[in-house]
Amino acid sequence: MKMYYDKDVDVKALANKTVAVIGYGSQGMGQSQNMSDSGLKVIVGLREGGASWQKAKDDGMNVKTIEDAAKEADVIHILLPDEIQADVYEKSIAPYVKPGNTISFSHGYNIHFKYIKVPEDVNITMIAPKGPGSMVRRTYLEGFGIPGLVAIEQDATGDALDVALAMGKACGLSKAGILETTFREETETDLFGEQAILCGGVTELINAGFTTLVEAGYQPEIAYFETCHELKLIVDLIYEKGFAGMWNDVSNTAEFGGLSRRDRIINDDAKKEMKKILSEIQKGKFTKEWALESTAKMPMLNRMRELESEEKIEKVGSKLRKACGLEKKAKEKEEKVVVVNFDKTKKK
Ligand SMILES: NC(=O)C1=CN([C@@H]2O[C@H](COP(=O)(O)OP(=O)(O)OC[C@H]3O[C@@H](n4cnc5c(N)ncnc54)[C@H](OP(=O)(O)O)[C@@H]3O)[C@@H](O)[C@H]2O)C=CC1
Numbered sequence: 001m002k003m004y005y006d007k008d009v010d011v012k013a014l015a016n017k018t019v020a021v022i023g024y025g026s027q028g029m030g031q032s033q034n035m036s037d038s039g040l041k042v043i044v045g046l047r048e049g050g051a052s053w054q055k056a057k058d059d060g061m062n063v064k065t066i067e068d069a070a071k072e073a074d075v076i077h078i079l080l081p082d083e084i085q086a087d088v089y090e091k092s093i094a095p096y097v098k099p100g101n102t103i104s105f106s107h108g109y110n111i112h113f114k115y116i117k118v119p120e121d122v123n124i125t126m127i128a129p130k131g132p133g134s135m136v137r138r139t140y141l142e143g144f145g146i147p148g149l150v151a152i153e154q155d156a157t158g159d160a161l162d163v164a165l166a167m168g169k170a171c172g173l174s175k176a177g178i179l180e181t182t183f184r185e186e187t188e189t190d191l192f193g194e195q196a197i198l199c200g201g202v203t204e205l206i207n208a209g210f211t212t213l214v215e216a217g218y219q220p221e222i223a224y225f226e227t228c229h230e231l232k233l234i235v236d237l238i239y240e241k242g243f244a245g246m247w248n249d250v251s252n253t254a255e256f257g258g259l260s261r262r263d264r265i266i267n268d269d270a271k272k273e274m275k276k277i278l279s280e281i282q283k284g285k286f287t288k289e290w291a292l293e294s295t296a297k298m299p300m301l302n303r304m305r306e307l308e309s310e311e312k313i314e315k316v317g318s319k320l321r322k323a324c325g326l327e328k329k330a331k332e333k334e335e336k337v338v339v340v341n342f343d344k345t346k347k348k
Pocket residue numbers: 023024025026027028046047049050051052053078079080081082084088106107128129131132133134
């Protein structure tokens with residue numbers, strides 16, 4: 001394991017260089033604001049008239065079209081949705097890429113699965129926060145950061161790693177640590193994690209538990225607290241202290257019940273299916289399915305979104321989060337991030 005911390009990284013690798021962050025969504029907003037606050041010369045590259053154009057301007061960012069940003073930049077950091085990156089790269093970035101430039105990503109998808117081809121005299125790097133964009137910004141403002149991954153696919157200039165690490169430090173990632181990986185490892189593990197555990201697995205687990213309790217006649221609000229709300233508190237314990245720390249904090253009854261029954265839920269069938277999901281990712285089957293879906297303008301994704309919004313747990317959850325003041329608290333946290341940027345705009 002090779003881990004880099006603040007002391008190992010010199011942002012000088014980006015002195016006199018311009019970083020164009022293409023996209024101002026979840027990651028684009030957090031990363032461009034952090035890099036700008038850390039003293040890097042940052043341009044945000046966007047399509048004119050898109051929803052984020054005005055937002056980035058209001059946040060005090062230097063906004064240009066994607067073509068102009070690519071022309072001016074030494075480092076082009078592509079933070080667009082994965083499914084549209086290849087199209088935008090081909091039309092609006094590739095014509096302006098110069099020898100010695102760096103094309104950078106926060107997910108290896110388009111390079112690993114060969115949707116984007118970059119000239120040999122250009123670096124291909126990755127600096128990937130291991131968490132959502134809002135947390136990249138929030139933890140930076142709190143004076144810390146979330147951990148990140150760094151990978152180099154092509155080192156044309158001999159200092160591609162220094163460039164990628166400097167971006168990571170400016171984003172706040174080397175405070176928690178930046179772990180070295182490859183494009184293949186990051187891409188396949190990230191896709192597996194979000195499908196089987198973090199986003200797919202956990203929502204299905206929560207909803208299955210919630211539905212079991214509600215169908216057995218318990219109050220939906222009690223079922224929501226038990227299967228969803230409390231999950232965060234338990235995961236926080238695991239996050240901070242590992243399984244042992246969590247078991248130590250819960251009752252002996254919970255520890256005995258949990259340890260003796262958990263493999264009836266995540267059983268051999270579930271493990272077999274996890275292996276199948278991983279294999280679909282490795283063989284490019286998932287990627288093909290996703291490419292077809294996005295070319296067809298997301299019919300399945302839109303249908304699944306609609307169905308989930310009609311789930312009882314979503315309705316009960318929304319009501320309870322309001323009643324407990326949790327939605328208000330989350331909104332205040334988001335506004336705090338924006339307020340900092342408004343202040344910055346006024347200063348300029
Ligand atoms: N979301 C996350 O937390 C994480 C994401 N990543 C990776 O980071 C990258 C960015 O993901 P994420 O931040 O979620 O992306 P988002 O979906 O949040 O990106 C939205 C941005 O992309 C722009 N955009 C969308 N469609 C187009 C288009 N057709 N042409 C030009 N611009 C367009 C939007 O501009 P407009 O307003 O004009 O539509 C907006 O600025 C991906 O590679 C992802 O895998 C990695 C780790 C975590």
